[in-house]
Amino acid sequence: MQFADRLNNVETSAIRELFKLLGKPGIISFAGGFPDSAMFDVAGIREASNAALTEEPGAALQYGATEGYQPLREQLAAFMTSKGATDVAPENLIVTTGSQQALDLLGKTLISPGDKVIVEGPTFLATIQCFRLYGAELICAPVDGDGVQTDALEALIAQHKPKFVYLIPTFGNPSGATLSAQRRKRVLELAVQYQTLVVEDDPYGDLYFGEAPQPSLLALSASVPGSRELLAHCGSLSKVLSPGLRVGWMIAPAELLAKATMCKQFSDAHTSTFAQATAAHYLKAGRMPATLDHVRTVYAQRALAMGNALRKDLGDAISFVQPRGGLFVWARLTGAGGKLQSGAELARRAIEKGVAFVPGAPFYARDPDLATLRLSFATVDVAKIEEGVARLAQAL
Amino acid sequence: MQFADRLNNVETSAIRELFKLLGKPGIISFAGGFPDSAMFDVAGIREASNAALTEEPGAALQYGATEGYQPLREQLAAFMTSKGATDVAPENLIVTTGSQQALDLLGKTLISPGDKVIVEGPTFLATIQCFRLYGAELICAPVDGDGVQTDALEALIAQHKPKFVYLIPTFGNPSGATLSAQRRKRVLELAVQYQTLVVEDDPYGDLYFGEAPQPSLLALSASVPGSRELLAHCGSLSKVLSPGLRVGWMIAPAELLAKATMCKQFSDAHTSTFAQATAAHYLKAGRMPATLDHVRTVYAQRALAMGNALRKDLGDAISFVQPRGGLFVWARLTGAGGKLQSGAELARRAIEKGVAFVPGAPFYARDPDLATLRLSFATVDVAKIEEGVARLAQAL
Numbered sequence: 001m002q003f004a005d006r007l008n009n010v011e012t013s014a015i016r017e018l019f020k021l022l023g024k025p026g027i028i029s030f031a032g033g034f035p036d037s038a039m040f041d042v043a044g045i046r047e048a049s050n051a052a053l054t055e056e057p058g059a060a061l062q063y064g065a066t067e068g069y070q071p072l073r074e075q076l077a078a079f080m081t082s083k084g085a086t087d088v089a090p091e092n093l094i095v096t097t098g099s100q101q102a103l104d105l106l107g108k109t110l111i112s113p114g115d116k117v118i119v120e121g122p123t124f125l126a127t128i129q130c131f132r133l134y135g136a137e138l139i140c141a142p143v144d145g146d147g148v149q150t151d152a153l154e155a156l157i158a159q160h161k162p163k164f165v166y167l168i169p170t171f172g173n174p175s176g177a178t179l180s181a182q183r184r185k186r187v188l189e190l191a192v193q194y195q196t197l198v199v200e201d202d203p204y205g206d207l208y209f210g211e212a213p214q215p216s217l218l219a220l221s222a223s224v225p226g227s228r229e230l231l232a233h234c235g236s237l238s239k240v241l242s243p244g245l246r247v248g249w250m251i252a253p254a255e256l257l258a259k260a261t262m263c264k265q266f267s268d269a270h271t272s273t274f275a276q277a278t279a280a281h282y283l284k285a286g287r288m289p290a291t292l293d294h295v296r297t298v299y300a301q302r303a304l305a306m307g308n309a310l311r312k313d314l315g316d317a318i319s320f321v322q323p324r325g326g327l328f329v330w331a332r333l334t335g336a337g338g339k340l341q342s343g344a345e346l347a348r349r350a351i352e353k354g355v356a357f358v359p360g361a362p363f364y365a366r367d368p369d370l371a372t373l374r375l376s377f378a379t380v381d382v383a384k385i386e387e388g389v390a391r392l393a394q395a396l
Numbered sequence: 397m398q399f400a401d402r403l404n405n406v407e408t409s410a411i412r413e414l415f416k417l418l419g420k421p422g423i424i425s426f427a428g429g430f431p432d433s434a435m436f437d438v439a440g441i442r443e444a445s446n447a448a449l450t451e452e453p454g455a456a457l458q459y460g461a462t463e464g465y466q467p468l469r470e471q472l473a474a475f476m477t478s479k480g481a482t483d484v485a486p487e488n489l490i491v492t493t494g495s496q497q498a499l500d501l502l503g504k505t506l507i508s509p510g511d512k513v514i515v516e517g518p519t520f521l522a523t524i525q526c527f528r529l530y531g532a533e534l535i536c537a538p539v540d541g542d543g544v545q546t547d548a549l550e551a552l553i554a555q556h557k558p559k560f561v562y563l564i565p566t567f568g569n570p571s572g573a574t575l576s577a578q579r580r581k582r583v584l585e586l587a588v589q590y591q592t593l594v595v596e597d598d599p600y601g602d603l604y605f606g607e608a609p610q611p612s613l614l615a616l617s618a619s620v621p622g623s624r625e626l627l628a629h630c631g632s633l634s635k636v637l638s639p640g641l642r643v644g645w646m647i648a649p650a651e652l653l654a655k656a657t658m659c660k661q662f663s664d665a666h667t668s669t670f671a672q673a674t675a676a677h678y679l680k681a682g683r684m685p686a687t688l689d690h691v692r693t694v695y696a697q698r699a700l701a702m703g704n705a706l707r708k709d710l711g712d713a714i715s716f717v718q719p720r721g722g723l724f725v726w727a728r729l730t731g732a733g734g735k736l737q738s739g740a741e742l743a744r745r746a747i748e749k750g751v752a753f754v755p756g757a758p759f760y761a762r763d764p765d766l767a768t769l770r771l772s773f774a775t776v777d778v779a780k781i782e783e784g785v786a787r788l789a790q791a792l
Contacts, residue, residue: 037454244669273640
């Protein structure tokens with residue numbers, strides 16, 4: 001069978017092979033990129049789903065508007081307002097089938113084969129493959145503990161004239177980094193100066209430990225004239241409520257939103273109205289603040305435990321910035337004391353010792369840093385985090 | 397903002413303008429392409445959803461495999477077996493976000509810009525736009541009361557060497573036609589003879605009135621050696637249970653299924669596990685046969701009422717084949733008695749008289765028959781069908 005040319009642009013085996021090993025009994029896994037099922041508010045979701053089926057069974061089970069179920073759009077606009085983006089109206093967003101679909105729609109709507117897109121190096125794996133399927137050439141902007149380096153970003157924008165710039169500015173996957181306030185403002189200024197669309201992917205911003213993070217680019221855009229018309233923002237309930245609902249959303253300038261809606265019509269017609277009505281009732285019931293408090297508290301404990309254990313057991317053989325939110329510790333093997341410097345090699349040895357994680361190289365669209373690794377603390381309790389890190393130290 | 401070149405291939409305003417008029421109070425609408433909300437088995441779906449959240453809350457709310465939730469794949473394989481495709485294993489199918497996503501994945505996986513795809517003339521509107529977004533050039537094969545004309549189809553395959561042939565062989569949308577037994581066999585033979593993939597889209601096959609229709613191409617493929625490896629089959633719960641669940645599936649040769657799964661990973665990661673687990677429990681509970689009996693009975697009454705009313709009120713000014721299943725009457729204005737021959741003009745006048753339907757021209761990928769119209773009887777009760785057809789006669 002002859003497949004479409006676009007399939008030649010992607011390669012997906014890198015991590016898949018590793019995941020096959022995760023079935024081994026007794027493995028402690030830091031490899032996942034998902035929230036802990038034990039924290040799902042099952043009772044709240046059941047109540048919301050039953051309310052949807054009782055109060056509006058027709059709407060919850062029938063075809064719906066491609067833009068999204070109106071009561072959910074209203075709830076999501078209010079949710080964004082509560083997070084500082086005070087001027088988001090329901091009409092400014094569409095509901096997507098997880099935020100993965102928002103990425104797909106951005107690719108479908110904007111990328112012609114050969115177009116350039118700037119992403120962070122490293123960035124979300126599925127973003128890399130998603131945009132490549134549409135023929136994008138990806139350019140990597142360097143990231144440090146304060147997020148993407150805006151001077152380097154400006155030079156890359158000037159040089160490559162990208163179709164858009166894709167960033168995960170808050171608790172980035174995999175970097176865990178958060179863009180500083182100064183750089184946030186600078187990114188929006190660059191958008192205006194170079195008339196370049198910026199995509200802010202923000203699945204983790206609600207998962208902060210302690211202080212709330214910097215305002216989102218979306219919230220900040222109100223103070224940088226012209227930037228709102230060059231900004232798309234992707235949100236998701238997956239990390240805070242439930243990935244299984246597959247409810248994400250995209251806020252974007254009207255023209256882009258209209259084209260994305262047209263494309264979505266032919267992608268899946270609309271996102272499950274059953275899931276949308278359930279999410280709408282959940283948000284309406286006012287349960288979200290307590291749910292967020294709960295997950296923040298638990299993940300904060302786990303992040304702290306992982307940071308402490310890494311410092312204690314691996315010492316100067318590893319370097320990382322203690323995460324202030326999100327699901328991940330992004331680390332680098334220093335080679336100190338003659339220890340391993342290859343993330344991939346450590347991953348292989350770690351599996352033998354009974355602990356799994358994802359090496360960092362595949363997260364780079366190009367020029368991978370082979371010494372990096374991503375460790376998720378989200379789904380493992382504190383005792384197992386300590387045991388897993390001890391095993392990691394043995395593998396090093 | 398500069399959008400991707402692929403957006404130049406689609407045009408979606410044709411029907412949208414008409415739909416804007418449907419909000420007018422008192423309009424009787426034959427325009428929809430959806431099932432009647434009043435027939436949804438709300439109690440059964442609520443029970444299934446609660447069972448899913450009680451028995452496996454983690455799985456129902458967590459990320460899931462891109463291929464689909466395994467218990468649902470098992471139920472769907474059993475459902476296909478019950479419909480005569482006795483050799484479908486869970487591994488032979490993936491779950492899709494409605495069967496619209498199966499079409500999108502076929503496009504993404506198979507169509508390079510400039511590739512040719514043969515479709516029926518007329519065919520499902522969203523199929524036309526979906527494949528065009530991937531750059532397909534669409535070729536129309538002629539259809540009569542027995543479905544696609546296989547002699548013409550063979551000539552088109554030989555001439556155009558299409559990437560694949562897309563058919564809705566049973567109670568087609570919009571044609572209502574069902575492919576005869578002889579032609580079904582011939583389509584499969586052509587697939588083998590010309591080594592051309594055939595896509596069978598089958599959302600309506602379960603909605604038969606009276607006798608069950610011909611076996612699906614999928615079921616028949618067992619008796620045409622080599623054809624199974626050149627056949628993709630798309631199914632959906634949308635027309636028989638609930639569109640809002642957005643649960644469809646695709647059965648295809650292993651290599652194609654693997655590529656489609658890879659593409660789906662970057663389209664939406666997976667279909668809502670909440671919806672999938674609900675559908676799995678619904679099927680497992682054994683409720684489907686009674687649900688199907690119910691919708692068949694109601695739609696059969698409405699189809700009969702519409703056919704009778706059309707014959708009585710419009711006489712020889714309209715010609716159509718009485719549907720034996722599905723949701724639609726596909727009709728043609730004959731011009732007899734000096735009456736209207738333009739479907740679009742009749743649609744405009746009909747709105748004035750208080751009845752809506754969709755003119756047939758947009759359903760043709762090329763060379764539209766301007767005298768055609770599609771009337772859905774699915775969501776209107778018998779009394780309103782009679783009233784609506786009377787209004788239609790006044791508009792003619």
